[in-house]
Amino acid sequence: MTSAILFVYGIGVGFATAQLTQVVLADVPVQQSGQAASTQSTARQVGSALGIAILGTALFTTLKNSTESQVSGLVAQFPQLKDAVDSVTHSSGGTISALAGNPQTAAIADAARNALTQGVSVAAWIAAGALALGLLTSLRLRPAVPPPEEPQAAEAAGEK
DSSP states (O other): OHHHHHHHHHHHHHHHHHHHHHHHHHTSOGGGHHHHHHHHHHHHHHHHHHHHHHHHHHHHHHHHHHHHHHTHHHHHHOGGGHHHHHHHHHTTTTTHHHHHHSTTTHHHHHHHHHHHHHHHHHHHHHHHHHHHHHHHHHTTOOOOOOOOOOHHHHHHHHHO
16 A cells, blocks of 8 residues: 555656746746756755655654653663664664564564654654645745837837
């Protein structure tokens, strides 16, 4: 199910990207269209990279902090489990299933699952906020008004 949603999302982004380039180039003189297209592409690439960095940071910071806070009592009681808690963050959650298989670390795995869910939620809310900000910003866009015709050009057109 998730892959189908991502597939539809990817197609939508592809269609939107092409339309966005058209919107950007609509009001640009032909002589400057290459510069405008490359500026728009650069802004899109930088925005994507920055968005991934921000969302990844939110996800993994929440994963680390939430896991540590949920099992702080357990780690205080058994200091050797600190490495197991650290392994969750260092493996991006990859060790959760291995920790769940060991009865001594199963509580850490449960805490890590909850923390991962919280991290995804935080990242999703940040992404939703960025989308809302983008929507609000785009509402300010207005179509370009063509410059008024000069009187001489209008008279010349009427004489022909």
